[in-house]
Amino acid sequence: MKAIVYHQYGGPEVLEYVDLPTPEPTENEVLVQIGASGLNPVDTYFRSGVRPVPSFPHIPHFDLAGSVVKVGANVTKWKVGDRVWATNIQGTAAEYQVVTEDKLFSLPDHMSFAEGAAVAMAFMTAHLALFARGKLSSDETVLIYGASGAVGQASVQLAKLVGATVIATAGNEEKAQVAKEAGAEHVILYRSEDIVKRVNEITSNTGVPLILDMSLSDNIERNFEMIKNRGRIVTIGSPNNNTPTLPWRLLNAKNASLQGILLFNAEPDEIQAAGEEIAKGLADKKLKAHIGAEFSLAEASTGHAALAEKKYNGSIVFIP
Template structure:
């Protein structure tokens, strides 16, 4: 019997239950993946709480994983049984096995472990989309990354530094600042005790930033407008502190005709070609040493409730992986 973390209602971490969960045969364009590692992401907590709606109950959350293909549908050409694969896809990864659309599966290169692949595939492809296609970071840019010591933040800091940018990161504690500096941040700002807008002005001598990457939302979004230079870009791609407040477009005009977007990796990985392009760029930068995989915590899958509690209490750094 397949086991999974199942939700029958919305709520806190306590609604995550370790139960038997049926597994059907794959459809014509689907594959069965036996998980060896499952990535934990902040979006999982949004699904659990209902901030992002679930289609029905019972439900299984989780959007990324790695493992072995066990069975494929009759029209599947992308993978075959026995292949080692990873994916980021729709909800359902908090399970020993799941069915995945085959066009979402990508092969894991030799030299990258299943745990590392599960810990980075979703965040890494999101980072790729944000800094290579939503805004193309280039040598000489000045970049501000909020929550720079988190799973996404560490990846983006390293990748931006690899591309030749000056990286400014915000975080909550001195310990997280030290971690961020070890992973590409040239400058760190403790937003719990410092005004990050004033510090950005000091660090850049008033020149401000070419781009701000904001995964925090409510507490950082509007002040971040003041950190963007003329015709620069503000990218919001997460809401860990709450929903983004409404933006008076007059503020974007007064800030110097800046560009503002609420971006999602979903819209940058629509086709099979985009999925392969994004994952290949991620594997390449890892293999080149530009980005390190930072799986700093692992939990048994059955302990997903504790993992959620620790994530929301900001007790984690880097990436977290659940092991079936």
């Protein structure tokens, strides 16, 4: 099979398009012919060495959508021909991958494999952040930073699916439109508007009970100005500074909580429950993928460079 590998840490140029043996499923696994592999920011952290990989050569990416082509003897949930998607699967930048049956979710016929791969990590992370950590309910308002990005846009859709009110932030009018199309009632252009002032106006100075933050170090102090008493702040990342200073006094003053979310360490039952709800939303056409660009698998270096340069709104996917 064809696959992407890298033999050392580095930039997009270390990615190689190679031939590898096709894996064989064990008794509890299925073999998936990958129709699309999704790219996420975390993939660049592993490729560059910010996070270590187990060994070299290493096949990148964690998201896939495709068709089941072989099943192990003990597999009962899936059969050959089933269309599936999955996330948190090591090594999906390839034509085939083996997956344990419990990590796969159904992909409806109306969705392409590219759309399935674009949904995977973004929607799973968003769902865990909103509900497993944030405990969002239908009568609440949530502030979602970076709502035109893959996780942000997914968060808006999922929040609207349960009936919550969404305040979103965006960097420009084009990105604001993405957030509005996803369902956000209010969009704050953070480059030209004061986020705290606008949130106070929208909430009549009561603040928001939940904040989803994509860059904690940039927003941590203003978050404590906007969070409602006993509110919850869930941070999905802090790319500009991994060790931001925590203003503990402000956290205590609001009786608030600050929580993180990392998909790789999430509990299996949380992932299973979230995946089933996402799959139902996709099947009912209430959730949709947000694709920024598609590349062939052989163009992996180009796609990784595009992600680093923030060329596209939405997910980048690769087609084997």
